[in-house]
Amino acid sequence: MQWTDQAIILGVRRHGETSVVVEVMTRLRGRHLGLVRSGRSRAMQPVLQPGNEVEVTWRARLDEHLGEFRIEPVRLRAARLMEAATSVYGVQAMGALLRLLPERDPHPHLYESLDVILENLHDPRDAGELFVRFEIAVLNDLGFGLNLAECAATGTKDDLVYVSPKSGRAVSRDAGAPYADRMLALPAFLAAGGSEAASLETLAQAFRLTDYFLHRHVYEPRGMAPSSARDGFVQAALKALARA
Template identity: 70%
Template sequence: MEWQDEGIVLGARRHGESSVIAEIMTRQRGRHLGLVRGGRSRRMQPVLQPGNSVQVTWRARLDQHLGTYQVEPTALRAAALMESATAVYGVQALAALLRLLPERDPHPHLYEALGIILENLQDPQSAGELFIRFELAMLEDLGFGLDLTSCAATGTREELCYVSPKSGRAVSREAGRPWADKMLSLPEFLAEGSRKSAEGDSLSAAFDLTGFFLRRHVYEPRGMEVPDARSGFVNAALKALAANN
């Protein structure tokens, strides 16, 4: 079997003396592993760094085999991503999120989103907002999507400022007032049709929001801890954003 696709490198681990097993998020075939012979060579090591975009050819006798990759670079951004803590942690946190998905399960919209985030990781405000939307998309694809479009109690689309921790649905200011201390905050920039951009406090609230549902529905049921890279990214993004304001 053989196919070609474009992809983004998530990681690589040593295999034997000179090869590596590359983990690549491909456009059409999702997160896919493959053996890269000579992957530890001087030519290939810089290519197989997380965050780089590549063109791959995968070959195997049977579809269920590990198979081998032939890899050609298309965008080498890994060196630039090493220049800030936000970008370093961001790449690691994004890869950790994508590892929650079944291998070889196509998610072309997440592939597109990943590329956009990687191009904006040097800007903490853009990176933070895009990361939140990526986590929301991950929750949706994992079957735990949030409904932030209308109030769970009244159906109104106005003044949505809370999220119910039980249902994951938005709640309006008036309907949620009696239980405000038990509600999660809904940052205005996440409201449907909002033209607001993320700021320090709203971004922090958004990280708390997605983090809560990821822990409840994804990490805890799997007996997993939230990856340290996420905390590193959150702290670095908020710190950089505060320093720029």
Template identity: 60%
Template sequence: MEWRDEGIILGLRKHGETSVIAEVMTRAHGRHMGIVRGGRSKRLQPVLQPGNSVDLVWRARLDEHLGQYQVELLNARAGHLMQSAIGLHGVQTMAALLRLLPERDSHPRLHDAFAIILDSFDAPEQAGALYVRFELAVLEDLGFGLDLSACAATGVRSDLVYVSPKSGRAVSSGAGAPWADRLLALPGFLTDRDVPCSDAGALAEAFRLTGYFLDRHVFEPRGIARPVSRESFCAAAVRALPERGESPARAVEAIT
């Protein structure tokens, strides 16, 4: 068995004295493991760093075997990612989310989004909003997608400002007003891509929204905690934006 694909390094673990088992988010073959012979060498260590894009050739006698990787570097991001809190915690958090997916299931959209977001960390004001959409995409691919297209009560497609914590559907301002204290806030940038995420409060609301449904549908049923790196990333991303009604410090306190 043999295939060739591109992928992004998620993590490594030692294998024998000189090799590693590389966990890679590939474009066509999903989250996939493979042995890299000599992966702890001076030549390959800089290549096999989380966040780097690589060209892969995977070989095994049978498809169900672990197999071996031949690896070539395509995009060396890791060194740059380590230079900021957003980059460092962001790559760790997205890797943790991708590990929620079944191994070897193809999710090309998530692979491509992963690469785009990693490259966006040079622009902290954009990174948080892109990452929230990544969490929404992960929820959707796991079968728990939110419906933010129309009001669950009236069917209208405008003035959507809440999300029902029970159904995961959007609710308009008028329909949700009597139960506002029971509903989750829906920031405008999540329903209209022409609306920028321009303040800390809106981003904090978005993190609270996706965090709630990740806890409810994914982390709690599996008996696992949110990644610690998510809290660190969210805090760094919120602090990168200007204040709205609440200060970034208060927004950070609300999501951690």
């Protein structure tokens, strides 16, 4: 069996003396692993860095086998991704999010989002907003999507300022007022029709929002701890935005 696809490197682990097992997010085939022979060579090490875009050709005798990758570089951006804390932590945190999804399960929109975010991780404002939207997209693909388009109680699309911690649906100011102390804040830039950029306050609210639902629906039921890289990214993004 054989196929070729565009991919982004997520991680690498040693295999024997000279080979490595490479984890990639492919455009059409989801997260995939493959053996790269001589992957620890001087020629391959710069290519097999998280965040790099490559072309992979996978070969195996049977579909369920690990198989082997032949990898060709397309866009080597790992060196640039090492220049800012948001980039360093962001690459690791998004890789951890993608590992929550089943291996070889296609998610082409997540591949496209990952590619866009990797090009903008150096900008704390863009990086923070895009990362939050990526977390929301992953939650949706896991079956726990948030509905932030209209009020759960009235159906209105105006003045949405809360999110119900039970349903994950938006709630308007008037409808949520009696329960305000139990509601999560809905950042203005995530609300339906929101056009303003994230501020330090609303970005912090957004991080708390996605963190809550990831813990409730994913980490706690699976008995998992979240990636420490997410905390590093959140702190770096908020710190950089405060200085901007």
